[in-house]
Amino acid sequence: MIIVNCDNCLGLMIGNSRLHWALFTGATLEAAWDTDHLPALVVEQLIQSWQAGEWKTELFPDTQINAIQIPNSTPIPLYVASVVPVQTQLWQTYPYINVITLDQLPLHGLYPTLGIDRALAVLGAGENLGFPVLVIDGGTALTFTGVDAQKRLVGGAILPGLRLQIQSLTDRTAALPKIELYSEMPPRWALNTVEAIQSGVSYTVLAGVKDFIESWWQEFPESKIAITGGDRTLLLVYLQAKFPNIAAKVIADPHLIFWGMQSLTINN
Numbered sequence: 353m354i355i356v357n358c359d360n361c362l363g364l365m366i367g368n369s370r371l372h373w374a375l376f377t378g379a380t381l382e383a384a385w386d387t388d389h390l391p392a393l394v395v396e397q398l399i400q401s402w403q404a405g406e407w408k409t410e411l412f413p414d415t416q417i418n419a420i421q422i423p424n425s426t427p428i429p430l431y432v433a434s435v436v437p438v439q440t441q442l443w444q445t446y447p448y449i450n451v452i453t454l455d456q457l458p459l460h461g462l463y464p465t466l467g468i469d470r471a472l473a474v475l476g477a478g479e480n481l482g483f484p485v486l487v488i489d490g491g492t493a494l495t496f497t498g499v500d501a502q503k504r505l506v507g508g509a510i511l512p513g514l515r516l517q518i519q520s521l522t523d524r525t526a527a528l529p530k531i532e533l534y535s536e537m538p539p540r541w542a543l544n545t546v547e548a549i550q551s552g553v554s555y556t557v558l559a560g561v562k563d564f565i566e567s568w569w570q571e572f573p574e575s576k577i578a579i580t581g582g583d584r585t586l587l588l589v590y591l592q593a594k595f596p597n598i599a600a601k602v603i604a605d606p607h608l609i610f611w612g613m614q615s616l617t618i619n620n
């Protein structure tokens with residue numbers, strides 16, 4: 353297991369849609385924000401500044417980090433977890449990078465190709481809420497990841513996330529338009545194309561989520577369930593609309609991956 357030792361350090365989770373950033377001071381999560389994947393030139397600029405101990409917060413306009421006064425000082429340590437190897441590559445020239453890998457986590461029974469985002473999120477959820485725990489991550493992919501009381505991976509599942517489902521219909525059909533999902537459950541029996549897509553995606557995903565949760569509770573009746581990722585709020589609103597009793601027991605938390613990183617810090 354690695355020990356993350358930091359006064360001021362950056363955490364970076366590289367997802368398939370976006371970058372997820374965190375500023376830690378010791379074991380405290382001071383700020384978290386998301387950006388798009390960055391062009392190589394911007395990455396170069398950041399690397400050079402951080403090496404000189406300068407934060408370059410102006411490169412993250414309109415994000416939480418701009419509200420924080422951080423003194424420039426020594427080179428800034430960067431802890432990276434990534435499920436996108438070409439994006440990881442961009443940061444590899446930074447001398448103060450630490451790439452977090454599965455073997456560094458205090459979890460058992462992980463299979464070698466498991467996503468580090470899933471492992472960190474389920475670790476973070478378990479450290480905060482207790483084990484066993486099930487994590488639902490509504491990201492580019494929608495994933496379920498469950499760990500038992502002994503911190504052993506029980507298993508999980510992967511399906512296309514909400515945006516990806518809609519996008520794949522638009523991309524691979526002639527007649528289906530580009531649409532957005534609304535923050536409310538649409539009517540099930542649609543009478544137009546837009547609502548038909550909205551209905552199809554939201555009702556089937558919701559039925560799947562409910563089924564995975566109920567199945568998990570059959571094995572682990574006392575287990576906490578946490579939901580994270582860019583679609584967590586939408587999924588929870590859908591769940592509240594159709595299955596309020598289940599929704600009431602699902603805990604939404606955008607920072608599970610960073611709680612996982614935080615649990616590795618020396619000050620923790």
Ligand SMILES: Nc1ncnc2c1ncn2[C@@H]1O[C@H](COP(=O)(O)OP(=O)(O)O)[C@@H](O)[C@H]1O
Nearest residue numbers: 367368369370490491492513514515581582583
């Ligand atoms: N600015 C955004 N860019 C991309 N996805 C977004 C954005 N805001 C909300 N989302 C939603 O978040 C989901 C992606 O979740 P996210 O956790 O960012 O993915 P990843 O961790 O794979 O990068 C998409 O399905 C989309 O519906």
Ligand SMILES: CC(C)(COP(=O)(O)O)[C@@H](O)C(=O)NCCC(=O)O
Nearest residue numbers: 367368435465466467469491492493
């Ligand atoms: C399933 C994922 C694509 C999810 O990535 P994300 O949606 O968070 O960008 C990622 O966790 C991954 O690449 N996993 C490797 C395969 C596995 O977990 O079994």
Ligand SMILES: [K+]
Nearest residue numbers: 469489491581
């Ligand atoms: K994710």
